[in-house]
Amino acid sequence: MRVAVVGATGFQGGAVARHLAERHHRVRSLTRRPEADRPPLPGAFFLTGDLGVPGDVRRLFAGTTHAFVTMPLVYDEERVEAYARNVAEAALAAGTSRLVFNSNTRLPLGPTDVAAFETRRLAERVLRDSGVPLVVLRPPVYLDNLFSPWNGPALVDEGVLAHPLPESARTAWLSHRGLAEAALAALTREDLEGRTFDIGGDRALTGGELAAAFGRGLGRTVRYEELDPAVFERGLARLLGPATAAGVAGIYHYMASGADPLLMADDDGVSSEVLGVEPAPVEEWVARRPWQVWSSDAEEPDAGLRR
Numbered sequence: 315m316r317v318a319v320v321g322a323t324g325f326q327g328g329a330v331a332r333h334l335a336e337r338h339h340r341v342r343s344l345t346r347r348p349e350a351d352r353p354p355l356p357g358a359f360f361l362t363g364d365l366g367v368p369g370d371v372r373r374l375f376a377g378t379t380h381a382f383v384t385m386p387l388v389y390d391e392e393r394v395e396a397y398a399r400n401v402a403e404a405a406l407a408a409g410t411s412r413l414v415f416n417s418n419t420r421l422p423l424g425p426t427d428v429a430a431f432e433t434r435r436l437a438e439r440v441l442r443d444s445g446v447p448l449v450v451l452r453p454p455v456y457l458d459n460l461f462s463p464w465n466g467p468a469l470v471d472e473g474v475l476a477h478p479l480p481e482s483a484r485t486a487w488l489s490h491r492g493l494a495e496a497a498l499a500a501l502t503r504e505d506l507e508g509r510t511f512d513i514g515g516d517r518a519l520t521g522g523e524l525a526a527a528f529g530r531g532l533g534r535t536v537r538y539e540e541l542d543p544a545v546f547e548r549g550l551a552r553l554l555g556p557a558t559a560a561g562v563a564g565i566y567h568y569m570a571s572g573a574d575p576l577l578m579a580d581d582d583g584v585s586s587e588v589l590g591v592e593p594a595p596v597e598e599w600v601a602r603r604p605w606q607v608w609s610s611d612a613e614e615p616d617a618g619l620r621r
Contacts, residue, residue, distance in 0.1 A: 315501065316340040318375045318410075320365065320401060321384030323353055325458060325490055326416060330382050331358050333494035344374045365397045368404070375404035380501050381413040385437060387554065389429035389561030398437040402444035412507065414500045415441055416493070417452045419565055420512055420577050428564040438510075449500040450510040454578040455479065457489045457515075457599050464549070466608030469536065475528055476539040478546040478566035479578070481521035486514025486580040492593040499589035511585040516593045518579040524596065531600025543567045 317334055321327030322343035331341045335357030344363045345352060352360055363370030365386070375381065383401055388394055405413050417434040426432060441448050459465075460475070468474040479485060496513045500506060519527065521538035529536040547563035554562070569577065586592065 315380045316378045317342070317501070318378040318381040318404075318408075319343045319358070319383075320374070320381070321386065321416075322355060322358060322360075323347055324384060324386070326418070326456075326493055327382070327384040328353055328355060329490035329494045330384075330416075330497045331355050333491070333498060334382075337498070342374055342378060344370060365400065366393065368400045371400040371404040372407060375408040375410065378408055379411050381405055381410050382416065382497050382501065383413060383441075384416040385418065385434065387558045387561065389433050389557070389564075391429075391433055391436060394433040394437055395440060398440035399444075402441050402446055405446045406444060410446060412447045412449060412501055413441065414449045414451060414497055416497070417450060420452045420454055422568075422574050422577060426568065426573075428568050430561050430564045431568070442508075447507045449506045449508075451493070451496055451500060452510065452512050453488050453493055454486050454512075454514050455488070456493075457487050457596065461603050461605075463608070466605060467610065469528065469532065470605050470609045473529070473532075473534055473536045474539050475521075475525045475536050476541045477521070478541045478543045478563070479521065479569055480572070480575070481538055481540045483569055483575055483578060484518035484520055484580075485524070485578040486516075486518045487524065487596055488513060488515045488593065489599050491599075492591070495591045495593075496585070496589050499591055503589065506588075509588075511589065512581040513585045513589070514578075514580050514593070516586075516595050519596065527596035528600050531597040532605060543570050 317339055319327055319331045319341055322331040323345045331343060332355055335341045341358040343358055344361050346364055361374055385394060385397060417438060419430055421431050421435055438450055525536040525538040543563055543566035546566060547559050550562060551559035
């Protein structure tokens with residue numbers, strides 16, 4: 315395949331681009347970043363351009379056969395709709411055989427006032443109405459977000475897993491690798507056009523069960539600590555700015571409301587069976603990560619391991 319990957323400089327799109335390139339598919343992506351600031355993606359070709367410029371998106375899609383699309387962390391309806399229309403028009407012009415759209419999140423059945431949900435619902439609608447051959451993937455939340463400076467030190471040093479999802483919310487935690495495997499299947503398996511999949515990990519876990527799985531992977535006791543979504547949002551705002559933080563945190567405010575406690579749960583294995591994927595158990599994912607980099611006992615960067 316020759317695949318246009320929208321969002322390859324991000325963690326989700328980057329995982330998919332890497333997975334495709336490793337399997338000798340030709341990958342093209344669009345970015346505004348200068349070359350020195352692009353992530354290492356061997357086998358991928360980057361075009362300089364903007365998702366908001368129709369001509370740039372057409373250049374990305376020209377000569378490709380398939381596409382995988384992840385929207386940037388933008389939650390303004392007009393901008394997201396314009397991005398989706400640019401993608402749809404470029405895909406139709408290129409004769410794209412199949413476009414896989416990653417909605418970034420699960421979506422409640424009915425409308426909400428949560429921008430993170432409604433902008434992705436809007437993008438799905440624009441793509442579907444355009445007539446492009448479409449498969450939609452709706453992931454829950456990502457394990458990889460826990461391998462971070464915000465969670466790693468507390469996990470390793472204190473055995474605390476703090477997260478803004480309610481402890482009682484059963485969640486099918488997924489890895490970026492799991493997303494990539496689902497994306498490849500969605501791009502290549504037959505008779506999937508028009509389908510929407512609530513992809514996820516091998517099983518849904520409460521916060522306590524997630525902590526227990528981390529404990530097995532780390533070889534120590536871990537407890538789950540429910541983080542106030544407002545506290546999470548304030549911390550995220552320092553990193554991403556208030557608008558983006560509000561968009562991301564909107565998902566957790568919604569989950570904390572209890573309006574749809576099973577939104578992030580598994581789909582009884584339907585997606586995995588149809589896509590032919592077998593997500594790894596959480597404890598296996600945990601055991602494969604180099605958590606020692608977050609330890610307070612780790613050597614200083616100039617004397618040992620660097621990230």
